[in-house]
Amino acid sequence: MKITTWNVNGLRAALRKGFAQHLEEIAPDVLLLQEVRATPDQLEPQWRNPAGWHVHWNTAEKKGYSGTAVWSRTPFDAVTTGVAEDDPDTEGRLLTVQTGGVSISSVYLPSGSSSAERQAVKDVWLTKFRSWTDERITAGPCLFGGDLNIAHTPSDIFYAKANEKTSGFLPHEREWFSDLLQSGWHDLVREHFGDVQGPYSWWSNRGKARELDRGWRIDYLLANPELQSRCQNAAIHREGGLTVSDHAPVSIQIN
DSSP states (O other): OEEEEEEOSOHHHHHHTTHHHHHHHHOOSEEEEEOOOOOGGGSOHHHHSOTTOEEEEEOOSSTTSOOEEEEESSOOSEEEESSBTTBOOTTOOEEEEEETTEEEEEEEOOOOSSOHHHHHHHHHHHHHHHHHHHHHTTSSSEEEEEEOSOOOSGGGBSSTGGGTTSTTSOHHHHHHHHHHHHTTOEEHHHHHHOSSSOOOSBOOSSTTTTTTTOOBOOEEEEEOHHHHTTEEEEEEOHHHHTTTOSBOOEEEEEO
């Protein structure tokens, strides 16, 4: 089973930029989308329920904002949204499906870069999401992937020193990520590539960040211990994927 996560930075725009072609080339069995920014009725009919896929959407109440989706080649056995039944996911940030005997989630954690108020929203989400991850650490084979809007270590960001006071690389965010891993979750891409700089998954549109590969690694696939031993062959599809979005698709293979 090949699982790919991709922040498409607006699915309608991504479709105009070659999303379908790159999806065919990557050929995942399960696709986790973030920042969909569209409801199904806003898409062309062939993309509301694309042929050959089982699709579920978790769109935001605010039009043109946020939103997640999961596409699977195999049917869903169960679908849930948000971190808890009594906590409405109005921004469409978490979608969990059960398929092929595995619990798989698409997650899009808030960014705090626009204001102190949004950073406060992000910090609340980090607390709630950690409770959600703790519930799943021993709940059968589980994986979640998506844009977490955090670069964990200096190896995950090109300009580490200059961004120590920037949302996405704040000390308490990085500590949160360390605690997540210490609780038992595995960063599959880092474990595959080892102690190297990058590989990055997001690049600013300013300057020559893409050309010079000066980016951030903020898109992740994480597995609990029961699933981690079955994972291999991580990849970040920088070439081609960046014609569609400012994020590259990230994939992992599960035996």
